[in-house]
Each structure stands twice: as C-alpha cells, then as structure tokens.
Amino acid sequence: MAKRIIIKPWLIVGLLLVIPTSLFTAIELLKLNDQEGVIESIYTKQLESVLFSINQYTDDITNNWIDNLYKDINLNDYTSTSEIDLKNNKHVKSFILHPIDSTSLKLNEFVITNDTLQEEITEQLLAHSKEIDQLKRYIKSGYRKVIGIDLEYQKHLSMLVFITELEERTYLNILLLDAQYFISNALSPRIQMAAGNDLIIVVRHSKTNELIASSLLNEAPDEVIKEQAIWLLPDYSLGILPVGISISELANKRATQNIGLLIIVDIMLIVGAWLFYRNVKRELHLAKVKSDFVSNVSHEIRTPLALISMYAETLQLGRLKDESKRHKYYDIIYRETQRLSGIVNNILNFSRIESGRQKLSFAQLEINEIVYEVENNYQYHFTKNGFVVSIETDDSLPSVIGDRQAVTECLINLIDNAIKYSADIKEIKISTGLKGQFQYIEVTDKGIGIPAKEQKHIFEKFYRVTKGALAHHAKGSGLGLSIVNHIIESHNGKMEVESTEGAGSSFRILLPTNKANKQ
Numbered sequence: 001m002a003k004r005i006i007i008k009p010w011l012i013v014g015l016l017l018v019i020p021t022s023l024f025t026a027i028e029l030l031k032l033n034d035q036e037g038v039i040e041s042i043y044t045k046q047l048e049s050v051l052f053s054i055n056q057y058t059d060d061i062t063n064n065w066i067d068n069l070y071k072d073i074n075l076n077d078y079t080s081t082s083e084i085d086l087k088n089n090k091h092v093k094s095f096i097l098h099p100i101d102s103t104s105l106k107l108n109e110f111v112i113t114n115d116t117l118q119e120e121i122t123e124q125l126l127a128h129s130k131e132i133d134q135l136k137r138y139i140k141s142g143y144r145k146v147i148g149i150d151l152e153y154q155k156h157l158s159m160l161v162f163i164t165e166l167e168e169r170t171y172l173n174i175l176l177l178d179a180q181y182f183i184s185n186a187l188s189p190r191i192q193m194a195a196g197n198d199l200i201i202v203v204r205h206s207k208t209n210e211l212i213a214s215s216l217l218n219e220a221p222d223e224v225i226k227e228q229a230i231w232l233l234p235d236y237s238l239g240i241l242p243v244g245i246s247i248s249e250l251a252n253k254r255a256t257q258n259i260g261l262l263i264i265v266d267i268m269l270i271v272g273a274w275l276f277y278r279n280v281k282r283e284l285h286l287a288k289v290k291s292d293f294v295s296n297v298s299h300e301i302r303t304p305l306a307l308i309s310m311y312a313e314t315l316q317l318g319r320l321k322d323e324s325k326r327h328k329y330y331d332i333i334y335r336e337t338q339r340l341s342g343i344v345n346n347i348l349n350f351s352r353i354e355s356g357r358q359k360l361s362f363a364q365l366e367i368n369e370i371v372y373e374v375e376n377n378y379q380y381h382f383t384k385n386g387f388v389v390s391i392e393t394d395d396s397l398p399s400v401i402g403d404r405q406a407v408t409e410c411l412i413n414l415i416d417n418a419i420k421y422s423a424d425i426k427e428i429k430i431s432t433g434l435k436g437q438f439q440y441i442e443v444t445d446k447g448i449g450i451p452a453k454e455q456k457h458i459f460e461k462f463y464r465v466t467k468g469a470l471a472h473h474a475k476g477s478g479l480g481l482s483i484v485n486h487i488i489e490s491h492n493g494k495m496e497v498e499s500t501e502g503a504g505s506s507f508r509i510l511l512p513t514n515k516a517n518k519q
Contacts, residue, residue: 048228050194050201051238055231057190062146062160062232065089066173070164073097091182093157096121096174117153121174124149124159135163136170148232156180156205158233179233183212191215200224200241207235304336345409360403360490367400367407367432367441367511368393374411375430385419385426392431397439400511402491407511410484411441414507417480418445421505438493438510446504455497459485484509 125132131147138145146162160175183203195201195215202220203213206229214220224239311329320326375391382389411430418428425446432441450458459481485495492512499505 050199050240051228053194054187054190054238058187058230058232059146061186062175063144065092065175066144066146066162066164069095070166091178091186092175093178094174094176096176098172098174100170100172114153117151120151120153121159124151125161125172128161132161132163132172135161139163139165139170146232148230148234150179150233150235151176158235160232179236180212183233183236188213198243200243202239202241203230204237204239205235206237212236301340304340307336308333308340360406360487362401362403364399365402365404365407366397367439368395368397370404370408370411371430371432371441374408374415378412378415381419382428387419387422387426387428390427390429392429394433397432397434398513400439400513402511403487406487407441407491407509410487410509411443413480413484414443414509417507418443418447418505421445422447425504434513435508435510438512440511441509442506444504444506449501449503449505450497450499451501452499455499458497459495 128147128149135145135147144162144164146160149159149161151157151159156179158177158179160177162173164171164173187203191201191203191213192215199215200221201215202211202224204211204220204227211220221241224241227237227239230236230238311333314320315326315329320329371391371393375389378389415428415430422428422445427446429444430441431444432439434440481495488495488509488511493510496508496510497505498508
C-alpha cells in the first residue's frame with residue numbers, strides 16, 4: 001500500500017504535466033524542422049533560378065562574341081593554328097583558332113610564344129579530351145556548346161573552349177578570358193538586377209575565397225545560404241542570401257524561442273516532479289523508520305522493565321530464602337537497569353544531537369587509556385557472557401584532542417554491538433594504532449557480519465537491517481551507530497567498517513592526531 005502512495009504522485013505529475021508538455025514540445029520541434037525545410041527549399045529554388053539566369057546570360061554573351069568573331073574571319077586563311085588579335089574586346093586576352101580533322105583531336109604546333117602557358121593549355125586540352133569529343137558531336141548535330149577551364153598560369157585567367165564546323169572543316173576555338181574583368185564588368189549589372197532589394201548575391205573565387213563581385217558594392221556577408229559554381233567559370237562560385245529577416249525567419253525565431261521556453265519548463269517540471277517524488281518517498285521512509293523506532297524502543301524498554309518489576313516483586317514479597325538466588329536476582333535487576341539506562345542515554349544523546357544542544361568538552365586524551373578503562377569495566381560482563389577479549393595497543397601513540405566521555409561512549413557502543421551480534425564464536429579484539437594522519441580504535445568480532453549492500457546505510461539514523469539473519473538476531477533502536485558517527489565527525493574524524501556476512505565485522509574509529517587536527 002505504501003508503495004502505491006509513493007508512485008502515485010509521480011504518475012499524477014507525469015501524466016498531467018510532464019508528458020503532455022513534452023509531447024507538445026516534440027510536435028513543435030517537428031513543425032520547426034518542416035518550416036526550415038520549406039524555407040530552405042524556397043531559397044534553394046530561388047538560388048537555382050538566379051544561377052540559371054546569370055549562367056544563361058554568360059552563355060548569351062559568349063555566343064554573341066563568337067558570332068561577331070566569325071563575321072570578320074576568313075577561314076580560308078587559317079590552315080594551321082593561329083592567334084587572332086581581338087583589340088576591340090577587353091575581356092578576351094587571346095583567341096586561338098586551331099583546325100583539326102573530323103576523326104581525331106591533334107593538339108600541336110600552338111602559336112603561343114609563352115612556353116609555360118602553351119604547355120598548360122595543351123595539358124588541359126588533353127585532360128578534357130572527352131569533353132572536347134562531346135563538343136564535336138554537339139556541333140555535328142547543330143548545337144554549339146562552350147566549356148570553361150581555369151588555368152593556373154595567371155590569376156583569374158580562364159579558357160573557353162568550343163568547336164566550330166564551317167566549309168566541311170572542324171576548328172578548335174580557344175578564348176583566353178580575364179575572368180575577374182569579365183565578372184566585374186559583364187556580369188555585375190546582371191547580378192545587380194537579379195538581386196534587386198530582396199537578395200544579396202556575391203561572386204567569390206572558390207580556391208582563394210576572394211570577393212570578385214557583390215550586389216552590395218564590394219561588401220559581402222561572411223556566410224550565404226548556398227553556393228554554386230558558374231558554368232563557364234568553374235573556379236568561381238555564386239552565393240545568395242536574403243536581405244534582413246524574412247517573415248518565415250521571424251516565425252522560426254519566435255517558434256524557436258517558444259520551444260526553448262517549453263524545454264526549460266519541461267526541465268523544471270521534471271526536476272520538480274523528481275524532487276517531489278524523492279521528498280515524498282523520504283518522508284514516507286522516515287515515517288516508517290520512526291514507527292519502527294517507536295516499536296523497537298518500546299520493546300527494548302518493556303523487556304527490562306518487565307524483568308525488573310518481576311524480580312523486584314519477588315524480592316519484595318520475601319519468597320526467596322536462598323541468599324545466592326537473591327544475589328542473582330539483584331544482579332539481573334542491576335543488569336537490566338544498566339541496559340535501560342543505555343537505551344535512555346542513546347535517546348537523550350540523539351535528542352541533543354538533533355536539536356544542536358550537544359556540547360563536547362575537548363581536552364588532551366590517550367586513546368589507549370580509554371581502551372584499557374573500558375575493557376576493565378566490562379571484564380565481568382565479558383566473562384559472564386563467555387567472551388574472550390584480546391587487546392592490542394600501539395604504545396607509541398601520542399595524545400589526541402577530544403571529549404573523553406564521548407569517545408568512551410562510542411567505544412562502549414561498538415563493544416555492545418560486538419557482543420549483541422556475535423554468534424557461536426565469542427571473540428572480540430580491541431586494537432589501536434596509526435593510519436595516515438589518524439589514530440584509530442578498532443573493535444573486531446567474529447559474529448554474523450553485515451551484508452555488503454547494507455554497510456553504506458548503517459550509520460544513518462533509525463536505520464536497521466530488515467532482511468537476513470542480522471534483522472532477527474537482536475533488537476535495537478537504530479540510533480547507536482548514528483550517534484557514534486556524529487560524535488566522531490564532531491572530532492573531525494570518521495568511521496570505517498569492514499564486514500563479511502557470516503564472518504564478522506570490524507568497526508574503526510579514526511581520530512585526527514594533534515598535528516592533523518591543528519591543520
């Protein structure tokens with residue numbers, strides 16, 4: 001029943017708040033992705049349209065040049081490769097006309113005086129021989145196509161190659177083009193017209209990222225939505241970007257902000273639900289352990305009170321004539337009184353710790369003296385219960401600073417636990433020594449031990465092992481080890497435990513040396 005109460009608040013918060021909000025956030029994210037896809041598609045199509053327009057314009061200019069060139073050329077005068085001077089065209093640095101046969105492409109005897117340039121042109125033509133063969137097939141079908149090849153010989157120098165066929169002869173045509181001049185003068189007006197007031201269009205050199213032209217008068221954004229190469233100038237790319245923030249972008253921005261807020265709310269709700277669940281679980285756990293505490297303490301108190309009452313009544317009525325039996329009854333009453341006193345002291349100590357009223361009196365003390373004193377006071381108790389106790393102390397230990405009475409109570413508590421949770425082998429070892437900057441008092445038994453998964457909880461208040469042999473071996477309030485741990489931590493020390501189920505336990509009190517304590 002308690003388990004359902006713990007889960008129920010978590011389910012309510014999850015079903016009513018977290019899950020619906022998370023689903024709505026996911027739907028909005030999907031919508032945002034769809035919007036971004038639509039916007040990107042629109043801009044891509046817009047870019048493709050602009051690219052097509054500019055590239056088509058580039059083709060138109062080139063074909064217009066070719067038409068004008070062939071108006072003034074008498075092909076009968078060119079039986080070998082010739083370089084034709086085009087002084088009236090500032091874009092074209094050179095025009096090479098090279099007759100070739102109809103079956104193969106012979107690339108030799110160029111008339112260019114610069115050997116390096118001639119060598120690169122020859123290499124590029126050979127590298128693009130398949131494309132040139134395709135140009136020949138195009139021209140035979142009545143279509144003249146121009147391809148662009150960029151040259152390394154000179155910056156911004158490009159080569160336009162096309163095939164012409166006149167008077168049953170085939171000619172390889174090469175235009176050496178100043179690409180930068182061509183883009184800046186021939187294409188810029190077209191770029192400005194295509195951009196208008198809504199777009200930013202830029203042309204950059206792909207390899208050097210040099211800005212060649214821009215619709216913003218030589219200014220350009222660092223990033224564009226998309227870039228594509230110019231058909232006839234493959235080393236130059238054309239990029240596009242919308243001006244300002246469009247309606248779609250503004251909607252996207254608002255959607256992103258809203259989704260960001262939703263995500264923050266989701267996180268806060270999840271964290272709040274988790275904290276709520278954890279607090280409820282903790283409160284229920286505390287309620288349970290407090291209930292168990294009251295039950296255990298009541299049982300612990302009831303047992304010695306019942307024994308004291310029974311034996312006291314017997315003595316009071318004078319029913320015992322045997323003196324030895326009377327002493328035995330007195331001994332039982334004394335022992336149960338001490339046991340009852342220990343329970344009450346634990347409760348009072350815990351109450352002082354919880355309310356912050358516990359006060360410790362620190363002074364120089366010798367832990368070996370405390371060990372011998374406790375062992376001497378408990379000797380009768382050890383003997384009567386059949387325990388063999390061994391003491392191993394390090395006589396070289398210096399004094400430490402602490403509350404003698406509090407440390408003594410801690411040691412007594414550990415010894416009581418060792419007695420309480422010992423089974424058939426009744427052996428206890430108390431030892432002292434140094435461990436790093438700490439002195440320790442260790443109490444070791446060969447009792448029933450503590451399960452590994454329980455060891456990290458045994459110093460918590462009210463905690464008692466509820467499963468296995470340890471749970472049924474002895475009753476208790478669940479306060480002893482919690483009080484010990486608090487007292488030792490008040491001394492800037494710590495508690496350690498080593499235990500194997502069925503083989504015994506070792507509890508170690510670590511107190512800082514005077515040197516460590518001062519630090």
